Amino acid sequence: MHRYRSHTCGELRASDVGTDVRLSGWLHNRRNLGGILFIDLRDHHGIVQLVVRDESSEIDEQLGSLAKESVLRVDGKVTARGAENVNPELPTGEIEVEVTEVEVLGGAEQIPFTINAEDGVNEERRLEYRFLDLRRERMHRNVMLRSKVIAAIREKMVAQGFNEMATPILSATSPEGARDFLVPSRLHAGRFYALPQAPQQFKQLLMIAGFDRYFQIAPCFRDEDARADRSPGEFYQLDMEMSFVEQEDVFEVIETLMTELFQELGEGREVTSPFPRIPFREAMVKYGSDKPDLRARLELTDVSALFAGSGFKAFADKHVRALAVPDTAAQPRKFFDSLGDFAVEQGAKGLAWVRVGEDGSLAGPIAKFLTEDDVKALTDTLGLVPGHAVFFGAGEFDEVSKIMGAVRVEAAKRAGHFEENVFRFCWIVDFPMFEKDEETGEIEFSHNPFSMPQGGLEALRTKDPLDVLAWQYDIVCNGVELSSGAIRNHEPEIMFEAFGIAGYSEEDVEREFGGMLRAFRFGAPPHGGIAPGIDRIVMLLADEPNIRETIAFPLNNNALDLMMGAPSEVDEARLRELHLSLRKPPQVKQAEKAKQAE
Known part of the structure; x- marks a missing residue:
């Protein structure tokens, strides 16, 4: 035996x-x-x-x-x-x-928390003893689900003609929108490698090299703060790129992959297919977000024009968004008040509302401020019938979008207009190429600077920059953004023009992206790709609210590894070998002196 x-x-x-x-x-x-x-x-x-x-x-x-x-x-x-x-x-x-x-x-010592039951132990303790936490049934199941997801992705990508390749971990800095993690060079004093925020430039270079369809389960490193759906430090993504394609070709590959993946591992939950395409500006108006949760079967409506010049000062000459909620006749006053409290938690000063009576008249806190013309216009625009309630947000566009987007989902849940146990995917398309910095007024890239503008060079030269759209897209599921992607800009002239609008000189572009430009000048095919996050895919499939529950050994909210003690200090000999000296903030020096005095 x-x-x-x-x-x-x-x-x-x-x-x-x-x-x-x-x-x-x-x-x-x-x-x-x-x-x-x-x-x-x-x-x-x-x-x-x-x-x-x-x-x-x-x-x-x-x-x-x-x-x-x-x-x-x-x-x-x-x-x-x-x-x-x-x-x-x-x-x-x-x-x-x-x-x-x-x-x-x-043999085992006395364990610091219960393994055979979820006993509410705090997360810091769990992360300190992560090797014990992973013995719990839920955590073990999540890690194994992650393994199945990665295995299935590999199988399905190969079946669609993709080849798995590796790209460098030690590289140069890249403008991906977050801080790099830097690695000092021992051989080249005063110079640093950067851990890749994404394999963006390398995968484009693979297309230029003629490999046609690439993918990898890529580790990515970003020095950014944690969120419920974002782990600090590192994460993994399905990085893919393909040549001689347009936007719909990328969509076809990813829709096939996601539909099969979520059907196989989603434990019977329904998956919508094909995924709807929603323009960015439409998403912001209808859902208040560019990552809409389509399980909520309610939409917002822009009613600003109805109140332009209105005598109702709270709405007059402001951006006004309305949310019509059907079948609320039986809802008590508490339903309306608690939803107002929720809106205040999101940053609103309050939540205006009316409800439609059996005779079609409106009642509620603001009904007395609405004229007959207002009532008729609202009824016609929103398709109001008895039993409807209407909630309003007024103010600046972005602020109203944020607040009313959250109210839309919460109202759907409370009023029975929210689908459970489904995966509702969508594509957000037609992102603006540029945006204006609110503080400086300068034009800057709004998304990925390497994207192809819709209309190409002519659009960049003839349109207002804020009106130029890009071949950029996000894939969203149940209100979680899984990835951004784009059809790439592969022409140096268009690249110089786009970066010039964003304030970069040709010298800046040559200095920052010389490798890419050099490659473009030797025959670059049209290409595009995307990189859905593995951690977020597993989070959705596992129905976990926090991404750290899907990662075997995550950092905590403060980017600390409580189990292994990282980041750790380095002794003076090692610093000298790397040609480094430390400049610690005054408060750190004071804390160290106080500790020594003890």
Whole structure:
């Protein structure tokens, strides 16, 4: 028999009754019932129940005193459970193993939190002991789901004619919109590598090199703050690029991939296909967001024109967005007040509303300020009928979009107009190529500077920059942006013109992107791509609200690795070898002096 096991803990079934087996795993749980000792033994594959019926035996004493999470090797015989003791929730629930021999392979100290139950331990503690946290069923399941997602992606990308390739980790800095992580060079004093924020330039160079269809599960590094859907430090994405394509060709590949992936691993949840295409400006008006959650079956309507010059000062000459919510006749006043409280939490001063009575008249806090013409215009524009309620936001466009976008989703959930257990994908398209910096008034890129403008060079030279659209797109699922992508700019003349509008001289462009420009001058094919985030895909499939629950060893909110102690200090000898000296902020120096004084 094998030194450690003949079977895994999740493998045994009723057909194995009478078999002598050897198992290894962790002591998951223990129960002593009337002198009979029951042990749950757990390994990667599942849980099996062990039983010791002789309370005076050495085995009973040994198993009864071991700490939970000790690693054991046990020998025993598979027996059938009585009908009344079958556990239908376990694949091994029809059998148990009567233990005849025990060997402790790895003893355990007192564990800092419960493994066999979600006991509300704080995240910092969980991350400090992540190797224990990953033993929990939910976390183990999430990590295995991630493994299945990556395996499935690889299979499906190869099936669509893509080739997996690796791009460098040590590279030059790149303007991807976040801070780089820098790596000092020992051989070249005063110079630094940068960890890639994305393989953007390298994958374009692969297209120029003639490889046609590339992908990789790419590690990306960005020195940015954490969010619920963003892990600080590093993340992984399905990075892909393809040559001789237009926007719809990229969409076809990704829609096929995402539809199959989410159908196979989404546990029966519906996946919409084809994915709707929503222009950026339309998304901002209808949903208040460029990553709309389409599970909410409500839309916003711009009613600013109806109140232009109105006597109602709260709406007059402001941007006004209305949200019509049907079937609210039975909703109590608390429904309206609590939704107003929610709007205030989002930054609103309040939430104006009216409701439509059986006779078509409007009632509510602002009804008395609306003229007959206002009521008729609202009724016609919004298609109001008895039972409707209408919520309003007024102010600056961006502010109203943010607040009313959140109210739209929350109102849908509370009023029964929200779909559960579905994946609602969409493409956001037609992003503006440029935007104006609110503080400086300068024109800058709004998205990816390497994108092809719609209309090419002529559009850049003849249109107002703020009216130029780009061949840029985002893929969104259930309100989560999975990725941005674009058809790339592959022509040096267009690149110089676009960067010139954003304030870069030709010398700046040559200096920052000389490698790309040099490649473009030697015959570059039209190409485009996208890079959906692996972590966010798993987060959606696992139905987890926080991305850190899908990553085996994440940093915490402050970008600290509490388990391994990173980032760590480096001694003076190593700093000299790297030609570095430290300039610490005054508050850090003061804290160090205070610590030394202690």
